[in-house]
Structure formats: structure tokens, C-alpha cells
Amino acid sequence: MAPAARVCLHPLRTAATSSRAAVAARGRRATGFRTIRINPAQPAKVVPVYGTGPPPEPPQPTAEYAPDAERIARRKRQAEMLRLAGDFRAGSTKGGKTSGLKKRFWKDVNVREVNGALEIHLDTRPLRHPTTKAIMRLPISKPLLAHALAVEWDQLVSAAQATKQHLIPLTSLVCRALDISSEEGVTPSSPSTTTTTTPASSTIRNSIISTLLRFLDTDSLLCWNPPPSNPDPSTHNDETSLRTLQETTAARITSYLTTHVWPGVTFHPALDDQNSILPRPQTPDTHRVIQGWMLSLTPFELAGLERATLAGKSLLAAARLVAEWSEDHRRLPLPTVEQQQQQQQQQQQQQQTEKFGVEEAARAVSLEVDWQTGRWGEVEDTHDVEKEDLRRQLGSAVLLVCGTGR
Incomplete structure (x- = not known):
């Protein structure tokens, strides 16, 4: 808009006879100006009101308090979106065309x-x-x-x-x-035939055995919590301590192994009671017996033992799982008469006749995590995912070693 023009409507006086008259004249000159707008007046522009419509939706409850069905549906939608995005990236090329990898070339x-x-x-x-x-x-x-x-x-x-x-x-x-x-040199059609390479000279087998023997000295079943010097006031009187649960779980598994799989072998805790962080290795005789047992395993049993050990960080729990579900029971040494009597006593006391499956192995190797989450709760999308992934890997090991025995 152009500035307003100012026009003088009163004649100017050239002189004043006195100071009072001059002051009066300046006052009259100041009041003689009027403001005149040359450009026409423009109406105001009315801006429309935004945000009309229904009120916003009420806040939704968090995932912690949402029903289980809603959380499962949300995870399924996220998984579907990730799958579609992965398929799009895998099937797209630089020219914008889809390659044959995006299609499935088989039907059944x-x-x-x-x-x-x-x-x-x-x-x-x-x-x-x-x-x-x-x-x-x-x-x-x-x-x-x-x-x-x-x-x-x-x-x-x-x-x-x-x-x-x-x-x-x-x-x-x-x-x-x-x-x-x-x-x-083992063929699936005749696994009992003579092999061209002895298991002791196999490069892959020796590499697996050397790796698994390192897990024995730091086995998760033998790493126990130090005994509490002072009672924890937050622990209830009827609650079993973590140290007691660890000792009971380890004794149940090692007693079966020392009776059925490795007779005469003894194990000691990896960490002593002096709060040391350096593990105490097992005896050389224990290493020698377990190494000989792993040399006698079939390729499928050895691969299953490796998968179960890496999943649970426990060679003892993996060996217990393989010995329970192996299709070739002839490889296990026969116990003596004294060992049979000890076995019967242990079966009566510790109920050794129960099956040791995926669920039992998973609870044994994740005892500390279950004890902590039982007191403090689980972290969503973390503890539950790790729990299912552990059972998936242990289940694949069972599938690998089990069979009809034909």
C-alpha cells in the first residue's frame, strides 16, 4: 500500500511579531495538516478456518496393557511388511525389472x-x-x-x-x-560300511571336537552363583535360591551322563566359591573320555551336538539331549552291576525315567534368565524372542539325531 499524502490546508505565516504569536502560529500550523489516502480501500481477506471435522481419536493403551491378540496381530503385520520389503529388494534389478529370483519355480x-x-x-x-x-x-x-x-x-x-x-x-x-x-566317506544308503577316512583324521570332526571341548570348562550348567553371605531381604522364605536351583539342575543332568554315557567321569563347578572370574578346567581324564565319545558319534549326531552346544552354551546339556534322542543306542556303554544299582537308586530319587526333551534342555541352559525374569519381568520382543529361538535350535538338533533305528 502507498504511503498517505499530507496536504497543508492553512496558509503559512512568514513572520511573527512576538514570541507568543510565533508559538501560537506553530500550534495552528501543526493542526492544519490532514491525511488523505490516494489508493482505494481494500476489503480484508478472511482466511478459512482449518481443522474442522470430528475430534481426534482417544489415546490407545500401550502394548503392555493391550490384549495378546492385538499384539500378535501387530507383529504379524510387521513381519508381513518386512517380508514384502525383502522380496522387493531381492527381486528388483537396476533397470527396474524383476528377475526370476522373485518367482518360485516349483509348486510341490x-x-x-x-x-x-x-x-x-x-x-x-x-x-x-x-x-x-x-x-x-x-x-x-x-x-x-x-x-x-x-x-x-x-x-x-x-x-x-x-x-x-x-x-x-x-x-x-x-x-x-x-x-x-x-x-x-559315509554314504546314507550304507552308513555301517567301512569309511575311507577314520574319524580321528577328519578335519571337520577334529575342528568341531576342539571347539566343543572349550565349552566344557565354561559350561553354563557348571557356572553357579556364589552362595549368599548375607540373606537377601527381598527373597521370600519359601523362594528357592538361584544357587540351589543351579546345583539341582546340574546334578540331575550329570548323574545321568556319568551313569549311562561316561561311566566313572566326575565334574566340578567351573567357578569356585572365592568369587573368582577365571574358570577351573576339568581334569584331563574327563576331556579324554568325552573326546573319545565324540569321535564315535555319527556325522548327524555330531552336527546335532554342535548345534545344541552353541545354542545353549552347554556341552553337558547337549550331550544329555543327544543321548536321549539318538537312534543308535548300541554306542552307549553298558553299565556294570554296581552302576546298575546306583542307577536304580538315582531313578527312584531323581526320577530319571522322565524324558529329557527340548523344553527341559531349554530350561536347564536358561535357568538364570528365567530366574531373573520371574522376579523383574520380561522385556518385550527380546526375552520372548530369545526363548523361542533357543527352542527352535534345540528342536532342530533333536530332528537331526533321532530316527527309526533302521
């Missing part, structure tokens, strides 16, 4: 018996080793493992997912066992 997955072994077929194509490109042949005594492997491949929605190791964990585990069998 089935298990077939071919020449005395089990094979997984994608339509008419047999499943092959991702590295050696050899056909993956499983022993005929492991139908559960073969069908579980077929289900894993039937759940894939694209060929790109088959290249991701975290989406085919059971396939990776079976390939580990087949690599050991290939190096030792």
Missing part, C-alpha cells in the same frame, strides 16, 4: 525314497547341496528330518529366499552333517 515339495536313501524333490528336481551341488540324500531311518526339510522349502515364496541362510536353517544344519559324511 515331496519326499521320495531313491536307491535306499531319502531325497527332497522340488517338483521333479532333487534338492542339491548349495556348495558342492550334490544331491542331498538322507538316511532312510530319518523320515522326520526329511519331511521337516520339505516343509521348510515348501514355506518359501520365492527363489531369492533360498539364498538366505537365516530362512533355511535346517537345510544349513543338514549340509553340515553331509559335509562330515562326505569327508569321512
Whole structure:
């Protein structure tokens, strides 16, 4: 808008006869100015009111207080979004076109018996080793493992997912066992034949044994909480201490192993009662006996033992699981008469006749975590995910070692 023009409407006086007259004249001159606007007046622009409509939604409760069904639905939506995003990245190319990896080139997955072994077929194509490109042949005594492997491949929605190791964990585990069998010259159709390479000279087997023996000195079952010097006021009188739970769990597992699997072997706690952080290694005789036992395991049992040990950080719990579900019970040494009597007493006292499955092994290796979460609660999307992942890995080890025994 242009500035307003000022026009004088009173004539100027050139002189004044006195100071009083001059002051009066200046006053009259000041009052003689008027403001005149040249440009026309413009109406005000009325801005429309934003934000009209219904009121906002009320605040929703947090996930902690939401129903379980709502949390499960939310996680499913998140998983579906992540899956779609992964498929889009895997199937897209630089030119904006989708490659053949985004499509699934097979329709049906089935298990077939071919020449005395089990094979997984994608339509008419047999499943092959991702590295050696050899056909993956499983022993005929492991139908559960073969069908579980077929289900894993039937759940894939694209060929790109088959290249991701975290989406085919059971396939990776079976390939580990087949690599050991290939190096030792064991064929699935005749596993009892003479091997071209002795287990003691196998590179993969020796590497696995040396790795697992390091877990023995720091076994999670033998790392106990120091006994409390002063009673904890926050602990109730009827609550069992963590040290008592650890000793009871370790005694139940080691008593079975020293009776059925490794007769005469003794174990001591990895950490002494002087609050030392350096573990105390087991005796050389204990290492020698366990090493000889691992040399006698089949390739599938050794691969299952490795997976269970790495999952639970406990060689003793993994050995207990393998000994419970192994299809070849002839490898276990027969106890003497005295050991049979001790076994009967232990069965009456500690109920050794109960099955030691995935749930029991998972509770044994995660005893400290369960004790802490029982007192302080779980962290969502952390403790629950780790709990299920541990049981998944232990379950895959059971699938690998179990069988019909044929």
C-alpha cells in the first residue's frame, strides 16, 4: 500500500511579531495538516478456518496393557511388511525389472525314497547341496528330518529366499552333517560300511571336537552363583535360591551322563566359591573320555551336538539331549552291576525315567534368565524372542539325531 499524502490546508505565516504569536502560529500550523489516502480501500481477506471435522481419536493403551491378540496381530503385520520389503529388494534389478529370483519355480515339495536313501524333490528336481551341488540324500531311518526339510522349502515364496541362510536353517544344519559324511566317506544308503577316512583324521570332526571341548570348562550348567553371605531381604522364605536351583539342575543332568554315557567321569563347578572370574578346567581324564565319545558319534549326531552346544552354551546339556534322542543306542556303554544299582537308586530319587526333551534342555541352559525374569519381568520382543529361538535350535538338533533305528 502507498504511503498517505499530507496536504497543508492553512496558509503559512512568514513572520511573527512576538514570541507568543510565533508559538501560537506553530500550534495552528501543526493542526492544519490532514491525511488523505490516494489508493482505494481494500476489503480484508478472511482466511478459512482449518481443522474442522470430528475430534481426534482417544489415546490407545500401550502394548503392555493391550490384549495378546492385538499384539500378535501387530507383529504379524510387521513381519508381513518386512517380508514384502525383502522380496522387493531381492527381486528388483537396476533397470527396474524383476528377475526370476522373485518367482518360485516349483509348486510341490515331496519326499521320495531313491536307491535306499531319502531325497527332497522340488517338483521333479532333487534338492542339491548349495556348495558342492550334490544331491542331498538322507538316511532312510530319518523320515522326520526329511519331511521337516520339505516343509521348510515348501514355506518359501520365492527363489531369492533360498539364498538366505537365516530362512533355511535346517537345510544349513543338514549340509553340515553331509559335509562330515562326505569327508569321512559315509554314504546314507550304507552308513555301517567301512569309511575311507577314520574319524580321528577328519578335519571337520577334529575342528568341531576342539571347539566343543572349550565349552566344557565354561559350561553354563557348571557356572553357579556364589552362595549368599548375607540373606537377601527381598527373597521370600519359601523362594528357592538361584544357587540351589543351579546345583539341582546340574546334578540331575550329570548323574545321568556319568551313569549311562561316561561311566566313572566326575565334574566340578567351573567357578569356585572365592568369587573368582577365571574358570577351573576339568581334569584331563574327563576331556579324554568325552573326546573319545565324540569321535564315535555319527556325522548327524555330531552336527546335532554342535548345534545344541552353541545354542545353549552347554556341552553337558547337549550331550544329555543327544543321548536321549539318538537312534543308535548300541554306542552307549553298558553299565556294570554296581552302576546298575546306583542307577536304580538315582531313578527312584531323581526320577530319571522322565524324558529329557527340548523344553527341559531349554530350561536347564536358561535357568538364570528365567530366574531373573520371574522376579523383574520380561522385556518385550527380546526375552520372548530369545526363548523361542533357543527352542527352535534345540528342536532342530533333536530332528537331526533321532530316527527309526533302521
